[in-house]
Amino acid sequence: MDHNERPAHASSFGAAAVEYAEHRPDYARTAVRWALEPAPGPRVLDLGAGTGKLTATLVALGADVVAVEPDPAMLSELRRSLPDVRALPGSAEAIPLPDASVDAVLAGNAMHWFDMAVAGPEIARVLAPDGILAGLWNLVDDRAEWVAELVRVGGSAAFGPRDTPAVWRVETAGMHLPEAPAAARFGSPEQAEFAHGQRRTADSLVATIATRAGVLVMPEPERAATLSRIRTLLAGGAETARGEFTLPMLTGVLRVRRL
Template structure:
Protein backbone atom coordinates (compact mmCIF):
# COMPACT_ATOMS: atom_id res chain seq x y z
CA UNK A 1 0.00 0.00 0.00
CA UNK A 2 1.49 3.34 -1.03
CA UNK A 3 1.42 6.47 1.14
CA UNK A 4 -1.75 7.86 -0.49
CA UNK A 5 -3.65 4.59 -0.06
CA UNK A 6 -2.49 4.27 3.53
CA UNK A 7 -3.73 7.77 4.35
CA UNK A 8 -7.04 7.15 2.55
CA UNK A 9 -7.66 3.92 4.50
CA UNK A 10 -6.48 5.36 7.82
CA UNK A 11 -8.80 8.37 7.51
CA UNK A 12 -11.86 6.34 6.48
CA UNK A 13 -13.10 5.38 9.95
CA UNK A 14 -14.55 8.71 11.06
CA UNK A 15 -17.48 8.38 8.65
CA UNK A 16 -18.44 5.14 10.42
CA UNK A 17 -17.51 6.12 13.99
CA UNK A 18 -20.83 5.15 15.60
CA UNK A 19 -20.92 1.79 13.78
CA UNK A 20 -17.30 1.19 14.75
CA UNK A 21 -18.14 1.87 18.40
CA UNK A 22 -21.15 -0.45 18.26
CA UNK A 23 -19.72 -3.39 16.35
CA UNK A 24 -15.94 -3.64 16.71
CA UNK A 25 -14.74 -6.12 19.37
CA UNK A 26 -12.84 -5.38 22.54
CA UNK A 27 -9.49 -7.06 23.30
CA UNK A 28 -8.74 -10.23 25.27
CA UNK A 29 -7.84 -9.17 28.82
CA UNK A 30 -5.05 -11.77 28.95
CA UNK A 31 -3.51 -10.13 25.88
CA UNK A 32 -3.59 -6.69 27.48
CA UNK A 33 -2.07 -8.12 30.69
CA UNK A 34 0.78 -9.62 28.67
CA UNK A 35 1.33 -6.39 26.75
CA UNK A 36 1.69 -4.47 30.03
CA UNK A 37 3.62 -7.12 31.95
CA UNK A 38 7.10 -5.54 31.59
CA UNK A 39 5.90 -1.94 32.04
CA UNK A 40 7.57 -0.15 34.96
CA UNK A 41 4.38 1.62 36.11
CA UNK A 42 0.65 2.09 35.57
CA UNK A 43 0.60 5.09 33.21
CA UNK A 44 -0.60 3.95 29.79
CA UNK A 45 -1.07 5.85 26.53
CA UNK A 46 -3.66 4.35 24.17
CA UNK A 47 -2.33 5.70 20.88
CA UNK A 48 -4.69 5.83 17.90
CA UNK A 49 -7.42 5.02 20.41
CA UNK A 50 -10.34 5.21 17.98
CA UNK A 51 -13.65 4.96 19.82
CA UNK A 52 -12.00 3.53 22.94
CA UNK A 53 -12.21 -0.24 22.50
CA UNK A 54 -8.78 -0.82 24.01
CA UNK A 55 -9.13 2.16 26.34
CA UNK A 56 -12.13 0.54 28.03
CA UNK A 57 -10.21 -2.70 28.64
CA UNK A 58 -7.29 -0.75 30.11
CA UNK A 59 -9.63 1.16 32.42
CA UNK A 60 -11.22 -2.12 33.55
CA UNK A 61 -7.74 -3.43 34.42
CA UNK A 62 -7.03 -0.38 36.59
CA UNK A 63 -4.50 1.40 34.38
CA UNK A 64 -4.07 5.18 34.42
CA UNK A 65 -5.05 5.80 30.79
CA UNK A 66 -4.58 8.72 28.43
CA UNK A 67 -6.16 8.26 25.00
CA UNK A 68 -4.88 10.05 21.89
CA UNK A 69 -6.83 9.94 18.61
CA UNK A 70 -6.52 12.08 15.44
CA UNK A 71 -10.03 11.66 13.99
CA UNK A 72 -12.58 14.10 15.49
CA UNK A 73 -15.58 11.78 15.03
CA UNK A 74 -13.81 8.80 16.58
CA UNK A 75 -12.57 10.96 19.45
CA UNK A 76 -16.11 12.25 20.08
CA UNK A 77 -17.38 8.66 20.39
CA UNK A 78 -14.59 7.86 22.83
CA UNK A 79 -15.36 10.89 24.97
CA UNK A 80 -19.08 10.05 24.95
CA UNK A 81 -18.58 6.43 26.04
CA UNK A 82 -15.69 7.02 28.47
CA UNK A 83 -16.18 10.52 29.91
CA UNK A 84 -13.79 9.85 32.80
CA UNK A 85 -10.80 9.22 30.53
CA UNK A 86 -8.43 12.00 29.54
CA UNK A 87 -8.83 11.94 25.74
CA UNK A 88 -6.69 14.22 23.56
CA UNK A 89 -6.57 15.12 19.90
CA UNK A 90 -3.24 14.05 18.46
CA UNK A 91 -1.45 11.41 16.45
CA UNK A 92 1.40 8.93 16.72
CA UNK A 93 3.53 11.38 14.78
CA UNK A 94 2.69 14.31 17.10
CA UNK A 95 1.88 13.06 20.62
CA UNK A 96 0.60 15.87 22.87
CA UNK A 97 2.41 14.64 26.02
CA UNK A 98 5.64 15.55 27.83
CA UNK A 99 8.85 13.52 27.69
CA UNK A 100 8.94 10.26 29.71
CA UNK A 101 5.35 10.77 30.84
CA UNK A 102 3.97 7.22 30.34
CA UNK A 103 5.12 3.71 31.22
CA UNK A 104 3.51 1.99 28.24
CA UNK A 105 2.22 2.90 24.81
CA UNK A 106 -0.44 0.55 23.44
CA UNK A 107 -2.17 0.67 20.07
CA UNK A 108 -5.24 -1.41 19.24
CA UNK A 109 -5.58 -2.26 15.54
CA UNK A 110 -3.78 1.01 14.81
CA UNK A 111 0.01 0.62 14.72
CA UNK A 112 0.04 -0.35 11.03
CA UNK A 113 -1.27 3.15 10.21
CA UNK A 114 1.65 4.91 11.96
CA UNK A 115 4.53 6.45 10.00
CA UNK A 116 7.20 4.93 12.21
CA UNK A 117 9.98 7.08 10.79
CA UNK A 118 8.28 9.95 12.66
CA UNK A 119 6.20 8.07 15.25
CA UNK A 120 9.10 5.94 16.49
CA UNK A 121 11.09 8.83 17.97
CA UNK A 122 7.87 10.38 19.32
CA UNK A 123 6.90 7.15 21.10
CA UNK A 124 10.43 6.80 22.47
CA UNK A 125 10.24 10.41 23.70
CA UNK A 126 7.05 9.98 25.74
CA UNK A 127 8.03 6.57 27.17
CA UNK A 128 9.76 6.37 30.54
CA UNK A 129 12.98 4.33 30.70
CA UNK A 130 12.23 0.60 30.30
CA UNK A 131 8.74 1.48 29.07
CA UNK A 132 6.81 -0.81 26.75
CA UNK A 133 5.43 -0.31 23.24
CA UNK A 134 2.81 -2.89 22.21
CA UNK A 135 0.46 -3.26 19.26
CA UNK A 136 -2.65 -5.41 19.61
CA UNK A 137 -4.69 -6.82 16.73
CA UNK A 138 -7.89 -8.85 16.78
CA UNK A 139 -7.70 -11.55 14.11
CA UNK A 140 -10.26 -14.11 12.98
CA UNK A 141 -9.28 -17.72 13.72
CA UNK A 142 -9.29 -19.28 10.25
CA UNK A 143 -8.27 -22.66 11.68
CA UNK A 144 -12.05 -22.90 12.13
CA UNK A 145 -13.46 -24.12 8.81
CA UNK A 146 -16.39 -21.73 8.48
CA UNK A 147 -14.20 -18.76 9.38
CA UNK A 148 -11.75 -19.76 6.62
CA UNK A 149 -14.71 -19.84 4.24
CA UNK A 150 -15.82 -16.40 5.37
CA UNK A 151 -12.31 -15.06 4.72
CA UNK A 152 -12.40 -16.44 1.17
CA UNK A 153 -15.86 -15.04 0.43
CA UNK A 154 -15.20 -11.66 2.03
CA UNK A 155 -11.99 -11.07 0.14
CA UNK A 156 -9.17 -8.72 1.09
CA UNK A 157 -11.48 -5.75 1.71
CA UNK A 158 -13.28 -7.57 4.52
CA UNK A 159 -10.41 -9.76 5.74
CA UNK A 160 -7.20 -7.82 5.28
CA UNK A 161 -3.49 -8.65 5.52
CA UNK A 162 -3.48 -8.74 9.34
CA UNK A 163 -6.88 -10.33 9.93
CA UNK A 164 -5.95 -14.02 10.23
CA UNK A 165 -3.26 -15.52 12.52
CA UNK A 166 -0.74 -16.55 9.85
CA UNK A 167 -0.97 -13.25 7.97
CA UNK A 168 -0.80 -11.31 11.24
CA UNK A 169 2.42 -13.08 12.26
CA UNK A 170 4.03 -12.33 8.92
CA UNK A 171 2.82 -8.74 8.63
CA UNK A 172 3.81 -7.71 12.17
CA UNK A 173 7.08 -9.60 12.52
CA UNK A 174 8.98 -6.31 12.22
CA UNK A 175 7.00 -4.11 9.84
CA UNK A 176 5.37 -1.83 12.43
CA UNK A 177 8.20 -1.27 14.89
CA UNK A 178 10.19 1.95 15.13
CA UNK A 179 12.64 2.41 12.27
CA UNK A 180 15.97 4.15 11.66
CA UNK A 181 17.45 5.97 14.67
CA UNK A 182 14.56 5.11 16.95
CA UNK A 183 15.17 1.37 16.48
CA UNK A 184 18.28 1.64 18.63
CA UNK A 185 16.03 2.74 21.52
CA UNK A 186 14.02 -0.50 21.54
CA UNK A 187 14.89 -4.12 22.24
CA UNK A 188 13.94 -7.26 20.36
CA UNK A 189 10.25 -7.74 19.51
CA UNK A 190 8.08 -10.49 20.98
CA UNK A 191 4.81 -11.88 19.60
CA UNK A 192 2.05 -13.72 21.46
CA UNK A 193 -1.56 -14.73 20.75
CA UNK A 194 -4.50 -15.13 23.10
CA UNK A 195 -7.90 -16.77 22.54
CA UNK A 196 -10.77 -14.35 22.12
CA UNK A 197 -14.27 -14.29 20.68
CA UNK A 198 -17.17 -11.99 19.93
CA UNK A 199 -20.86 -12.78 20.18
CA UNK A 200 -22.47 -11.95 16.85
CA UNK A 201 -25.50 -12.59 14.69
CA UNK A 202 -25.21 -12.79 10.92
CA UNK A 203 -26.45 -9.19 10.66
CA UNK A 204 -24.09 -7.84 13.30
CA UNK A 205 -21.11 -9.69 11.80
CA UNK A 206 -21.89 -8.12 8.43
CA UNK A 207 -22.08 -4.74 10.20
CA UNK A 208 -18.70 -5.42 11.82
CA UNK A 209 -17.04 -6.29 8.52
CA UNK A 210 -18.55 -3.16 6.98
CA UNK A 211 -16.37 -1.08 9.34
CA UNK A 212 -13.12 -2.43 7.85
CA UNK A 213 -11.07 0.18 6.02
CA UNK A 214 -11.09 -1.82 2.80
CA UNK A 215 -14.88 -1.78 2.83
CA UNK A 216 -15.20 1.87 3.82
CA UNK A 217 -13.18 3.12 0.84
CA UNK A 218 -15.21 1.09 -1.70
CA UNK A 219 -17.77 2.61 -4.02
CA UNK A 220 -21.29 2.07 -2.65
CA UNK A 221 -22.36 -0.52 -5.24
CA UNK A 222 -19.13 -2.49 -4.89
CA UNK A 223 -19.40 -2.47 -1.10
CA UNK A 224 -23.02 -3.66 -1.15
CA UNK A 225 -22.15 -6.48 -3.55
CA UNK A 226 -19.35 -7.64 -1.24
CA UNK A 227 -21.62 -7.50 1.82
CA UNK A 228 -24.34 -9.40 -0.05
CA UNK A 229 -21.86 -12.22 -0.75
CA UNK A 230 -21.03 -12.36 2.94
CA UNK A 231 -24.72 -12.37 3.92
CA UNK A 232 -25.40 -15.26 1.53
CA UNK A 233 -22.45 -17.24 2.92
CA UNK A 234 -23.53 -16.73 6.54
CA UNK A 235 -27.10 -17.74 5.67
CA UNK A 236 -25.76 -20.95 4.12
CA UNK A 237 -23.79 -22.09 7.16
CA UNK A 238 -25.42 -23.95 10.08
CA UNK A 239 -23.03 -22.22 12.50
CA UNK A 240 -24.22 -18.74 11.56
CA UNK A 241 -27.62 -18.99 9.88
CA UNK A 242 -29.76 -18.61 13.00
CA UNK A 243 -29.44 -16.57 16.18
CA UNK A 244 -26.24 -15.71 18.04
CA UNK A 245 -22.89 -17.43 17.65
CA UNK A 246 -19.32 -16.76 18.73
CA UNK A 247 -16.90 -15.51 16.10
CA UNK A 248 -13.66 -17.36 16.98
CA UNK A 249 -10.82 -14.87 17.28
CA UNK A 250 -7.34 -14.35 18.68
CA UNK A 251 -5.83 -11.16 20.04
CA UNK A 252 -2.28 -10.96 18.74
CA UNK A 253 0.28 -8.79 20.54
CA UNK A 254 3.58 -7.41 19.29
CA UNK A 255 5.63 -6.11 22.22
CA UNK A 256 8.95 -4.32 22.52
CA UNK A 257 10.69 -2.62 25.45
CA UNK A 258 12.31 0.81 25.34
CA UNK A 259 16.01 0.59 26.24
Protein backbone atom coordinates in the same frame (compact mmCIF):
# COMPACT_ATOMS: atom_id res chain seq x y z
CA MET B 1 -1.92 -1.70 0.02
CA ASP B 2 -0.60 0.95 -2.37
CA HIS B 3 1.28 3.75 -0.55
CA ASN B 4 -1.10 6.33 -2.05
CA GLU B 5 -4.13 4.43 -0.71
CA ARG B 6 -3.00 4.42 2.94
CA PRO B 7 -4.20 7.94 3.87
CA ALA B 8 -7.72 7.27 2.53
CA HIS B 9 -7.93 3.97 4.40
CA ALA B 10 -6.50 5.40 7.61
CA SER B 11 -8.93 8.32 7.63
CA SER B 12 -12.01 6.31 6.64
CA PHE B 13 -13.22 5.34 10.11
CA GLY B 14 -14.68 8.67 11.21
CA ALA B 15 -17.59 8.36 8.82
CA ALA B 16 -18.60 5.14 10.61
CA ALA B 17 -17.61 6.12 14.16
CA VAL B 18 -21.00 5.24 15.70
CA GLU B 19 -21.09 1.86 13.96
CA TYR B 20 -17.45 1.22 14.88
CA ALA B 21 -18.23 1.87 18.55
CA GLU B 22 -21.24 -0.45 18.43
CA HIS B 23 -19.84 -3.38 16.48
CA ARG B 24 -16.06 -3.61 16.77
CA PRO B 25 -14.80 -6.12 19.37
CA ASP B 26 -12.83 -5.35 22.49
CA TYR B 27 -9.47 -7.02 23.19
CA ALA B 28 -8.73 -10.18 25.17
CA ARG B 29 -7.87 -9.12 28.72
CA THR B 30 -5.15 -11.76 28.89
CA ALA B 31 -3.54 -10.11 25.86
CA VAL B 32 -3.67 -6.64 27.41
CA ARG B 33 -2.23 -7.95 30.68
CA TRP B 34 0.65 -9.59 28.80
CA ALA B 35 1.32 -6.38 26.87
CA LEU B 36 1.57 -4.43 30.14
CA GLU B 37 3.36 -7.08 32.18
CA PRO B 38 6.90 -5.63 31.93
CA ALA B 39 5.83 -1.96 32.16
CA PRO B 40 7.54 -0.09 34.99
CA GLY B 41 4.37 1.70 36.13
CA PRO B 42 0.62 2.22 35.62
CA ARG B 43 0.65 5.19 33.22
CA VAL B 44 -0.58 4.04 29.80
CA LEU B 45 -1.09 5.89 26.53
CA ASP B 46 -3.68 4.37 24.20
CA LEU B 47 -2.39 5.71 20.89
CA GLY B 48 -4.75 5.83 17.93
CA ALA B 49 -7.46 5.01 20.45
CA GLY B 50 -10.42 5.19 18.07
CA THR B 51 -13.71 4.96 19.93
CA GLY B 52 -12.04 3.51 23.03
CA LYS B 53 -12.25 -0.25 22.55
CA LEU B 54 -8.80 -0.81 24.05
CA THR B 55 -9.13 2.16 26.39
CA ALA B 56 -12.11 0.56 28.15
CA THR B 57 -10.15 -2.65 28.78
CA LEU B 58 -7.21 -0.69 30.14
CA VAL B 59 -9.52 1.19 32.51
CA ALA B 60 -11.08 -2.09 33.67
CA LEU B 61 -7.60 -3.43 34.44
CA GLY B 62 -6.82 -0.42 36.62
CA ALA B 63 -4.38 1.44 34.36
CA ASP B 64 -4.00 5.22 34.52
CA VAL B 65 -4.97 5.88 30.91
CA VAL B 66 -4.70 8.81 28.53
CA ALA B 67 -6.12 8.31 25.04
CA VAL B 68 -4.91 10.08 21.89
CA GLU B 69 -6.90 9.93 18.64
CA PRO B 70 -6.60 12.02 15.44
CA ASP B 71 -10.14 11.64 14.07
CA PRO B 72 -12.66 14.07 15.64
CA ALA B 73 -15.66 11.77 15.16
CA MET B 74 -13.88 8.78 16.71
CA LEU B 75 -12.61 10.94 19.57
CA SER B 76 -16.14 12.21 20.19
CA GLU B 77 -17.42 8.64 20.53
CA LEU B 78 -14.61 7.79 22.94
CA ARG B 79 -15.41 10.80 25.10
CA ARG B 80 -19.11 9.94 25.06
CA SER B 81 -18.58 6.33 26.18
CA LEU B 82 -15.68 6.99 28.59
CA PRO B 83 -16.24 10.50 29.97
CA ASP B 84 -13.80 10.03 32.86
CA VAL B 85 -10.84 9.21 30.61
CA ARG B 86 -8.47 11.99 29.57
CA ALA B 87 -8.83 11.95 25.76
CA LEU B 88 -6.77 14.26 23.55
CA PRO B 89 -6.59 15.06 19.84
CA GLY B 90 -3.25 14.04 18.39
CA SER B 91 -1.45 11.36 16.42
CA ALA B 92 1.40 8.89 16.67
CA GLU B 93 3.54 11.34 14.76
CA ALA B 94 2.68 14.27 17.08
CA ILE B 95 1.82 13.06 20.59
CA PRO B 96 0.51 15.86 22.85
CA LEU B 97 2.32 14.62 25.98
CA PRO B 98 5.57 15.56 27.76
CA ASP B 99 8.79 13.57 27.59
CA ALA B 100 8.93 10.33 29.65
CA SER B 101 5.32 10.82 30.80
CA VAL B 102 3.98 7.27 30.32
CA ASP B 103 5.13 3.77 31.24
CA ALA B 104 3.51 2.03 28.27
CA VAL B 105 2.19 2.94 24.84
CA LEU B 106 -0.45 0.56 23.47
CA ALA B 107 -2.12 0.71 20.06
CA GLY B 108 -5.18 -1.38 19.23
CA ASN B 109 -5.52 -2.22 15.52
CA ALA B 110 -3.69 1.04 14.80
CA MET B 111 0.09 0.62 14.61
CA HIS B 112 0.04 -0.33 10.93
CA TRP B 113 -1.35 3.14 10.17
CA PHE B 114 1.57 4.92 11.88
CA ASP B 115 4.44 6.46 9.92
CA MET B 116 7.03 4.75 12.08
CA ALA B 117 9.91 6.84 10.73
CA VAL B 118 8.31 9.74 12.62
CA ALA B 119 6.21 7.89 15.20
CA GLY B 120 9.05 5.66 16.47
CA PRO B 121 11.13 8.53 17.87
CA GLU B 122 7.99 10.30 19.09
CA ILE B 123 6.82 7.21 21.00
CA ALA B 124 10.31 6.80 22.47
CA ARG B 125 10.18 10.44 23.60
CA VAL B 126 7.00 10.02 25.69
CA LEU B 127 8.01 6.63 27.12
CA ALA B 128 9.78 6.43 30.46
CA PRO B 129 13.00 4.36 30.57
CA ASP B 130 12.21 0.64 30.34
CA GLY B 131 8.73 1.55 29.08
CA ILE B 132 6.74 -0.76 26.81
CA LEU B 133 5.41 -0.25 23.29
CA ALA B 134 2.81 -2.84 22.27
CA GLY B 135 0.56 -3.19 19.26
CA LEU B 136 -2.56 -5.34 19.57
CA TRP B 137 -4.59 -6.73 16.68
CA ASN B 138 -7.84 -8.67 16.73
CA LEU B 139 -7.53 -11.55 14.27
CA VAL B 140 -10.25 -13.83 12.94
CA ASP B 141 -9.27 -17.44 13.65
CA ASP B 142 -9.37 -19.03 10.21
CA ARG B 143 -8.49 -22.45 11.60
CA ALA B 144 -12.29 -22.79 11.81
CA GLU B 145 -13.49 -23.85 8.35
CA TRP B 146 -16.42 -21.45 8.24
CA VAL B 147 -14.16 -18.53 9.18
CA ALA B 148 -11.69 -19.47 6.43
CA GLU B 149 -14.60 -19.44 3.97
CA LEU B 150 -15.74 -16.07 5.33
CA VAL B 151 -12.26 -14.66 4.71
CA ARG B 152 -12.25 -16.07 1.18
CA VAL B 153 -15.68 -14.65 0.31
CA GLY B 154 -14.96 -11.28 1.92
CA GLY B 155 -11.74 -10.89 -0.03
CA SER B 156 -8.80 -8.60 0.63
CA ALA B 157 -10.96 -5.51 1.21
CA ALA B 158 -12.88 -7.09 4.09
CA PHE B 159 -9.93 -9.02 5.54
CA GLY B 160 -6.53 -7.40 5.18
CA PRO B 161 -3.02 -8.78 5.70
CA ARG B 162 -3.13 -8.46 9.49
CA ASP B 163 -6.56 -10.04 9.99
CA THR B 164 -5.58 -13.73 10.09
CA PRO B 165 -2.99 -15.27 12.44
CA ALA B 166 -0.48 -16.79 10.02
CA VAL B 167 -0.15 -13.62 7.93
CA TRP B 168 -0.20 -11.40 11.04
CA ARG B 169 2.84 -13.19 12.44
CA VAL B 170 4.84 -12.49 9.28
CA GLU B 171 3.61 -8.91 8.82
CA THR B 172 4.27 -7.79 12.39
CA ALA B 173 7.59 -9.62 12.71
CA GLY B 174 8.78 -7.43 9.85
CA MET B 175 7.56 -4.13 11.33
CA HIS B 176 10.49 -1.75 11.61
CA LEU B 177 11.03 0.42 14.68
CA PRO B 178 13.53 3.14 13.71
CA GLU B 179 16.27 4.10 16.09
CA ALA B 180 15.09 6.92 18.31
CA PRO B 181 17.20 10.01 18.95
CA ALA B 182 19.71 10.35 21.77
CA ALA B 183 20.04 7.25 23.97
CA ALA B 184 16.57 5.83 23.38
CA ARG B 185 16.43 2.46 21.60
CA PHE B 186 13.94 -0.37 21.31
CA GLY B 187 14.77 -3.96 22.22
CA SER B 188 13.91 -7.14 20.36
CA PRO B 189 10.21 -7.64 19.57
CA GLU B 190 8.12 -10.40 21.15
CA GLN B 191 4.90 -11.84 19.69
CA ALA B 192 2.09 -13.65 21.47
CA GLU B 193 -1.49 -14.66 20.69
CA PHE B 194 -4.44 -15.04 23.06
CA ALA B 195 -7.80 -16.72 22.54
CA HIS B 196 -10.70 -14.33 22.08
CA GLY B 197 -14.18 -14.29 20.58
CA GLN B 198 -17.13 -12.04 19.87
CA ARG B 199 -20.81 -12.91 20.14
CA ARG B 200 -22.48 -12.02 16.85
CA THR B 201 -25.52 -12.65 14.73
CA ALA B 202 -25.31 -12.80 10.94
CA ASP B 203 -26.57 -9.20 10.75
CA SER B 204 -24.20 -7.86 13.40
CA LEU B 205 -21.21 -9.65 11.87
CA VAL B 206 -22.00 -8.05 8.50
CA ALA B 207 -22.25 -4.71 10.31
CA THR B 208 -18.86 -5.34 11.92
CA ILE B 209 -17.21 -6.15 8.58
CA ALA B 210 -18.78 -3.01 7.12
CA THR B 211 -16.59 -0.92 9.49
CA ARG B 212 -13.33 -2.25 8.03
CA ALA B 213 -11.26 0.31 6.14
CA GLY B 214 -11.17 -1.63 2.88
CA VAL B 215 -14.96 -1.86 2.85
CA LEU B 216 -15.52 1.76 3.91
CA VAL B 217 -13.54 3.11 0.94
CA MET B 218 -15.20 0.87 -1.66
CA PRO B 219 -17.49 2.41 -4.28
CA GLU B 220 -21.04 1.81 -3.06
CA PRO B 221 -22.04 -0.83 -5.67
CA GLU B 222 -18.93 -2.88 -4.92
CA ARG B 223 -19.42 -2.48 -1.18
CA ALA B 224 -23.04 -3.62 -1.40
CA ALA B 225 -22.07 -6.64 -3.51
CA THR B 226 -19.32 -7.68 -1.07
CA LEU B 227 -21.59 -7.43 1.97
CA SER B 228 -24.35 -9.27 0.09
CA ARG B 229 -21.99 -12.21 -0.62
CA ILE B 230 -21.03 -12.35 3.04
CA ARG B 231 -24.67 -12.18 4.15
CA THR B 232 -25.56 -15.06 1.80
CA LEU B 233 -22.69 -17.17 3.15
CA LEU B 234 -23.73 -16.60 6.76
CA ALA B 235 -27.39 -17.30 6.01
CA GLY B 236 -26.47 -20.70 4.64
CA GLY B 237 -23.93 -21.71 7.27
CA ALA B 238 -24.72 -24.30 9.93
CA GLU B 239 -22.87 -22.25 12.55
CA THR B 240 -24.24 -18.84 11.58
CA ALA B 241 -27.72 -19.17 10.10
CA ARG B 242 -29.75 -18.95 13.31
CA GLY B 243 -29.42 -16.64 16.27
CA GLU B 244 -26.19 -15.80 18.07
CA PHE B 245 -22.86 -17.51 17.58
CA THR B 246 -19.26 -16.84 18.61
CA LEU B 247 -16.87 -15.54 16.01
CA PRO B 248 -13.59 -17.28 16.97
CA MET B 249 -10.76 -14.80 17.24
CA LEU B 250 -7.27 -14.28 18.60
CA THR B 251 -5.76 -11.09 19.96
CA GLY B 252 -2.20 -10.87 18.68
CA VAL B 253 0.34 -8.73 20.51
CA LEU B 254 3.68 -7.33 19.36
CA ARG B 255 5.67 -6.02 22.34
CA VAL B 256 9.01 -4.18 22.60
CA ARG B 257 10.82 -2.42 25.43
CA ARG B 258 12.33 1.04 25.27
CA LEU B 259 15.92 0.64 26.40
